[in-house]
Amino acid sequence: MKTNTIDPEAIYKAIFDVVRSIPKGRVSSYGAIAKAVGLKSGARMVGRAMSLTMGVKPAVPVQRVVNSTGVLSGDNGQRQKKLEAEGITVNTGRIVNFKKIFWDPMKEL
Secondary structure, eight states: OOOOOOOHHHHHHHHHHHHHHSOTTOBEEHHHHHHHTTOTTOHHHHHHHHTTOTTOSSOOOGGGEEOTTSBOTTOOSHHHHHHHHTTOOEETTEETTHHHHBOOHHHHO
């Protein structure tokens, strides 16, 4: 019987590469990134990967990954500051004009 095995390190590397491709001033979602790396329902895995970026080189711009409605889930204020420094407006934890600045890796890469 053949089983599908997932190499988490390879998937995390792919996720990091996609996130590094998000241009300044744009954001993407956990689900869109999961889809781009071939994970059918991998938004949680993308979230997990974002929590493992400390010390990863080159740096991964975690602040540019938000939930599917443009909310900074689990934000401690640092992500908001970084996004605002890139010209993105955040109001009460939500990206203003989310649909306009959304970066879809399936269309952009």
